[in-house]
Amino acid sequence: MVDGWLDYTLRTVALGAALLGGMSGALGAFVFLRRQSMAGDAIAHATLPGVVLAFLLTGQREPYLLLGGAALAGGAGVLLWIAITRWSRVKQDSALGIVLSTFLGGGVLLLNLVQNRPGAYQAGLNHFLFGQAATLLSRDVVLLAAGALGVSVLLLLFWKEFQLLSFDRAFGASLGWPMQRLDIGFTLLVVAAIVLGLQSVGVVLMSALLVAPAAAARQWVDGLGAMVLLAAVLGAVAGVSGTLLSALWTGLATGPLIVLCASTLVLFSLLLAPRRGLVWRQLDRLAAQARLR
Amino acid sequence: MGASLEIQLIAVTAAVACALVGVFLVLRRMALMADAISHTVLLGIVLSFFVVQDLHSPWLLLGAALMGVATVGLVEALQRSGLVAEDAAIALVFPALFSLAVLLIGLYARNVHLDADVVLMGELALAPFERVLVFGLDLPQSLVVLAGVLLLNLLCIGLFYKELKLSTFDPVLAATLGIAPALLHYGLMALVAVTAVGAFDSVGAVLVVALIVTPPAAAHLLTDDLQRMLLLSAGIGAGSALSGYWLARWLDTNIAGSMALMAGVWFCVIWAAAPERGLVALLRRRARQRWQVAERVLALHLRSAEEEGSTNLVDRLPERLRWEPKFAHQVLRRAEANGLVQHQAGGLVLTERGRQQADYSSSRITGSS
Numbered sequence: 001m002v003d004g005w006l007d008y009t010l011r012t013v014a015l016g017a018a019l020l021g022g023m024s025g026a027l028g029a030f031v032f033l034r035r036q037s038m039a040g041d042a043i044a045h046a047t048l049p050g051v052v053l054a055f056l057l058t059g060q061r062e063p064y065l066l067l068g069g070a071a072l073a074g075g076a077g078v079l080l081w082i083a084i085t086r087w088s089r090v091k092q093d094s095a096l097g098i099v100l101s102t103f104l105g106g107g108v109l110l111l112n113l114v115q116n117r118p119g120a121y122q123a124g125l126n127h128f129l130f131g132q133a134a135t136l137l138s139r140d141v142v143l144l145a146a147g148a149l150g151v152s153v154l155l156l157l158f159w160k161e162f163q164l165l166s167f168d169r170a171f172g173a174s175l176g177w178p179m180q181r182l183d184i185g186f187t188l189l190v191v192a193a194i195v196l197g198l199q200s201v202g203v204v205l206m207s208a209l210l211v212a213p214a215a216a217a218r219q220w221v222d223g224l225g226a227m228v229l230l231a232a233v234l235g236a237v238a239g240v241s242g243t244l245l246s247a248l249w250t251g252l253a254t255g256p257l258i259v260l261c262a263s264t265l266v267l268f269s270l271l272l273a274p275r276r277g278l279v280w281r282q283l284d285r286l287a288a289q290a291r292l293r
Numbered sequence: 294m295g296a297s298l299e300i301q302l303i304a305v306t307a308a309v310a311c312a313l314v315g316v317f318l319v320l321r322r323m324a325l326m327a328d329a330i331s332h333t334v335l336l337g338i339v340l341s342f343f344v345v346q347d348l349h350s351p352w353l354l355l356g357a358a359l360m361g362v363a364t365v366g367l368v369e370a371l372q373r374s375g376l377v378a379e380d381a382a383i384a385l386v387f388p389a390l391f392s393l394a395v396l397l398i399g400l401y402a403r404n405v406h407l408d409a410d411v412v413l414m415g416e417l418a419l420a421p422f423e424r425v426l427v428f429g430l431d432l433p434q435s436l437v438v439l440a441g442v443l444l445l446n447l448l449c450i451g452l453f454y455k456e457l458k459l460s461t462f463d464p465v466l467a468a469t470l471g472i473a474p475a476l477l478h479y480g481l482m483a484l485v486a487v488t489a490v491g492a493f494d495s496v497g498a499v500l501v502v503a504l505i506v507t508p509p510a511a512a513h514l515l516t517d518d519l520q521r522m523l524l525l526s527a528g529i530g531a532g533s534a535l536s537g538y539w540l541a542r543w544l545d546t547n548i549a550g551s552m553a554l555m556a557g558v559w560f561c562v563i564w565a566a567a568p569e570r571g572l573v574a575l576l577r578r579r580a581r582q583r584w585q586v587a588e589r590v591l592a593l594h595l596r597s598a599e600e601e602g603s604t605n606l607v608d609r610l611p612e613r614l615r616w617e618p619k620f621a622h623q624v625l626r627r628a629e630a631n632g633l634v635q636h637q638a639g640g641l642v643l644t645e646r647g648r649q650q651a652d653y654s655s656s657r658i659t660g661s662s
Contacts, residue, residue: 032377032378032381035378035379035380035381036380037378037380037381037383037384037385038325038328038380038383038384040384041328041384084564087572087575088514088564088570088572089513089514089570090510090513090514090564091319091322091324093322093323093324093325094319094322094324094506094509094510095510096324096325097324097325097327097328097502097505097506097507097510098506098507098510098557098560099557100328100502101499101500101502101503101506101507101553101556101557102503102507102553102554102556102557102558102560103557104499104550104553105499105500105503105549105550105551105552105553105554105556105557106550106553106554106557107550108497108499108547108549108550108553109541109544109546109547109550109551109554110546111547111550112546112547112550113544113545113546116545116546130395204391205388205391205392207384207388208384208385208388208389208392211381211384211385212385212388214381215376215377215381215385218376218377219376249400252396252399252400253395253396253399255392256391256392256393256395256396256399257392257396259388259389259392260389260392260393260396263385263388263389263392266385266389270371270374270376276376278374278376
């Protein structure tokens, strides 16, 4: 009986992690190619005040509500970032740093406010910092599945547009495509994926789940389609293995474990991927030296 | 000294120390390196804690600073390998090292006062409780540490001001003049790491990033002069620290988070109101240019009508220039006030000045002299 329950919980949580990893991996491929890896980090940090504010205002810990708040705050962070880079001399990297630290600071302030309330149940909001996949329920998995499906459909529908956005934005603009709108649309898609990952991975580390599978996949393949698929698979592998490890060592936060699994994949790929891998490169160099001698 | 005053002193010292090194990071477009370093110093602290088994040992600072420099080295090695771009290199390295630190704490150091939440948010309110005796003075430990860090920063920036300035604005010239940019670069990164460690011990990683990036960026909106930028940045940092402290005290909440939030608020205020580079100034300049263009178009139009000999243009302005009647009326009023046009018996005519203006514009447009 207990075993059956455990299996069921584990299955739920692992399925959720696989869906999340696959979705972030696929989207992350574009984020990686567009060189917006750190933007993912800033967006993820920026969602925290939304989560806490949603809880403070409504007093409920309904996940949809909290994630809705997170999405609003993340979206606001993105718009502020774009506004600062467009309408001031502040460069992209500083603008990201400002958005990230200001929003996270606000989130920490609010979180502390909640925790200091006499008698208030702090609602497991701390889990949003480092993630606790064990708290995933089957309806969260349904939400993740819907999110993954939505992301796949949108990626297929706008494949050409997003491809052009990643590789040759100017050419897209010269064709008369609304590149600015596509850019904002894509970034909001990333916000959605990040928000869906908050429960399992947390605001601090969610960006790694976007970037790491993509960086690993890039070492093995060259085509965009293959890269997106491989990144999705690697993301799912990292998600599932991290979650299972966290379930084995109860109490350890899931986010860091998932990130370490993904980082291991990256390290392996950087060293050993055929042609690009550092090990092969070093061997080639040694062989070349031997020939010259 | 009361606890409240001590906390404010610690906060201001941390803010000024961060703001000074932050200026160079922001100008070198390396703001996100601060984010990375402030996260990975945790791993340095954890690893050195395993060696010395004492949370208050100065070796922890050294270990953390070394880890900060190692982070920069790792990011740059990854970037140089050409396998991933710069932003991805940062985004790969620091989450991995930070995750490792969080896990090590969770596995081996749970009973110790070393908590990932504290690392993020800091516990400035508790800083006055840990005290040391310095020259017979009973001072909070973090104030002493931060004052040391601030002095170190002032000393390094003062000694290498010329070199830092040159290598920031013109690295190629700096290299030709025999200033080793790489050495200076790693020196600066070590300084950032030491500052991050010193500050994050009492105020948390979030605040470190906020204080390193935000005040210098705000100062950059106000000035082009490096010395003035350093001063302004320190001032804005101190202002964020003090206003953040009082906001936190009023709301009874976390001081570090509140300081980070206030830094962002001050940035937004300065961004809105800065003379020349602020949003308001920008919008006003755009509005002024819009009227200027409209007035010139009007003058050009009247001039060509003059040459054709047609009259009574005012009523036909909206259709000929596709202007709204109200807008056309406003343009006319402004042009009249600026002495470009005047009313005569036969209707609206150009003044001599308006004619010159129109001829000048048309020569600029056609490119003839």
